[in-house]
Amino acid sequence: MTFVRRxxxxxxxxxxxxxxxxxxxxxxxxxxxxxxxxxEFTLGGDRERLITVLPGLLWxxxxxxxxxGLGRSFVLERENDCWEALxxxxxxxxxxxxxxxxxxxxxxxxxxxxVLGLFTLFMNVDIGRAMPGLLAVLALGTLxxxxxxxxxxxxxxxxxxxxxxxxxxxxPVLVPVLLGIVKSTEALxxxxxxxxxxxxxxxxxxxxxxxxxxxxxTFDVLLEG
Amino acid sequence: xxxxxxxxxxxxxSGLRKVFGATLVLDGVDxxxxxxxxxxxLGPNGTGKTTLLKILATVARPTRGEARIAGHDCxxxxxAVRKVVGLxxxxxxxxxxxxxxxxxxxxxRLAGQRPDADALRAALAEVELDDCAxxxxxxxxxxxxRRLSLARLLVSRPRVLLLDEPFSSLDQRARKWLxxxxxxxxxxxxxxxxxxxxxxxxxxxVDRFVILANGRIILDAxxxxxxxxxxxxxxxxHTEEVS
Numbered sequence: 001m002t003f004v005r006r007x008x009x010x011x012x013x014x015x016x017x018x019x020x021x022x023x024x025x026x027x028x029x030x031x032x033x034x035x036x037x038x039x040e041f042t043l044g045g046d047r048e049r050l051i052t053v054l055p056g057l058l059w060x061x062x063x064x065x066x067x068x069g070l071g072r073s074f075v076l077e078r079e080n081d082c083w084e085a086l087x088x089x090x091x092x093x094x095x096x097x098x099x100x101x102x103x104x105x106x107x108x109x110x111x112x113x114x115v116l117g118l119f120t121l122f123m124n125v126d127i128g129r130a131m132p133g134l135l136a137v138l139a140l141g142t143l144x145x146x147x148x149x150x151x152x153x154x155x156x157x158x159x160x161x162x163x164x165x166x167x168x169x170x171x172p173v174l175v176p177v178l179l180g181i182v183k184s185t186e187a188l189x190x191x192x193x194x195x196x197x198x199x200x201x202x203x204x205x206x207x208x209x210x211x212x213x214x215x216x217x218t219f220d221v222l223l224e225g
Numbered sequence: 226x227x228x229x230x231x232x233x234x235x236x237x238x239s240g241l242r243k244v245f246g247a248t249l250v251l252d253g254v255d256x257x258x259x260x261x262x263x264x265x266x267l268g269p270n271g272t273g274k275t276t277l278l279k280i281l282a283t284v285a286r287p288t289r290g291e292a293r294i295a296g297h298d299c300x301x302x303x304x305a306v307r308k309v310v311g312l313x314x315x316x317x318x319x320x321x322x323x324x325x326x327x328x329x330x331x332x333x334r335l336a337g338q339r340p341d342a343d344a345l346r347a348a349l350a351e352v353e354l355d356d357c358a359x360x361x362x363x364x365x366x367x368x369x370x371r372r373l374s375l376a377r378l379l380v381s382r383p384r385v386l387l388l389d390e391p392f393s394s395l396d397q398r399a400r401k402w403l404x405x406x407x408x409x410x411x412x413x414x415x416x417x418x419x420x421x422x423x424x425x426x427x428x429x430x431v432d433r434f435v436i437l438a439n440g441r442i443i444l445d446a447x448x449x450x451x452x453x454x455x456x457x458x459x460x461x462x463h464t465e466e467v468s
Contacts, residue, residue: 002337005334005337005339006334006335006337008334009331009334009335010335012331012334013320013323013327013331016322016323016327017320017322017323020322020361021322076320079320079321080316080317080318080319080320080321080370081314081315081316081317081318082316082318082319082320084284084312084314084316084318085316085318085332086335087283087284088282088283088284088307088310088312089307089332089335089336090304090307090308090336090337091304091335091336091337096335
């Protein structure tokens with residue numbers, strides 16, 4: 001119960017701070033829109049090409065916007081040495097990790113909603129039929145990206161070349177997740193049933209479990225520095 | 226070890242050594258602070274005062290030697306130490322986009338406690354911030370932020386206080402309040418280690434003062450035995466600082 005209370009405290013604080021400052025949300029949403037403009041101008045009206053590259057573009061948008069947000073999730077804690085106070089507060093530090101992870105999931109969910117909405121609008125594609133399966137892939141993929149992103153965000157929070165190091169560390173570790181989500185999305189948008197991508201979904205579930213457990217087990221050490 | 230270690234020793238430091246790369250910051254520090262005692266840690270910038278406080282607060286680890294708080298080893302029993310220690314450091318440990326009340330609420334919740342709004346408001350009233358309870362910390366002056374970070378101590382009720390320049394940025398009224406709070410804290414059996422390089426009224430609350438220079442304790446004396454001028458002279462002598 002204490003773990004849940006501590007987790008909720010972190011989520012409450014992060015959401016409240018973000019709601020007031022809007023620093024990350026504004027940056028991420030603006031970036032997403034900009035990215036979609038670039039995609040639209042690059043691909044133009046070539047529908048065939050668009051359908052082929054759509055899964056990659058969709059996740060590229062989500063991933064790049066997510067990188068911006070995830071990389072900043074611990075920057076807030078450097079302000080006024082709050083990191084030090086987080087460390088000094090007695091209790092399971094795993095709750096801080098889970099709280100940060102939930103906050104990042106909320107942020108990414110917002111980004112994905114906007115990116116998906118704009119994709120259908122800008123690219124004039126109908127993803128309604130694939131939506132139930134796509135939501136499952138989005139949920140599993142987002143959890144994997146946010147789990148590693150939260151952990152590496154903490155790892156690089158105090159590094160001077162943080163903006164450079166964060167994606168360099170994150171992207172190789174995310175390869176199984178990226179493979180799973182792009183392949184699943186590709187199949188689902190081509191009209192295949194969710195059952196046909198079950199092997200990719202299993203890969204995503206396994207990656208998510210590994211990443212979240214690794215985060216819970218190592219966050220304490222990361223926070224201690 | 227300086228002073229005799231007794232069962233009421235809340236801070237015990239023995240042969241403490243800390244090295245950052247090639248820089249030796251603490252070089253065999255021995256120190257005891259007993260329950261009901263306030264020790265002033267004096268020394269010029271860069272002599273290891275903050276490092277010593279950070280080791281005791283479990284933020285940093287010693288290279289060698291031992292530091293104990295209320296009998297718990299700071300390196301091996303960090304969680305037990307964190308339950309009894311309160312740190313007021315250079316950073317205020319506050320979120321600028323939260324209000325004063327929200328900051329206190331957050332830190333209570335994170336400690337696994339249910340925040341009692343009345344108790345939190347009472348703590349804010351104690352540091353004369355009750356009128357600003359619902360204002361964002363971003364709008365506070367440095368002194369108000371310092372008072373709010375002290376209000377955190379009022380609700381967390383530690384047994385040992387580690388204070389790094391606690392009087393900085395405080396106006397006369399806030400200084401007076403802090404002096405009274407610290408005196409009350411030790412009267413209730415707490416122990417305080419306070420780092421400072423000032424020689425003003427800060428030293429009025431100190432029972433003993435310790436001068437740290439080049440990572441070593443070079444003087445440890447009860448305040449009553451020496452006058453302010455004498456402390457100043459010894460400090461200048463031992464630290465070779467022009468006063």
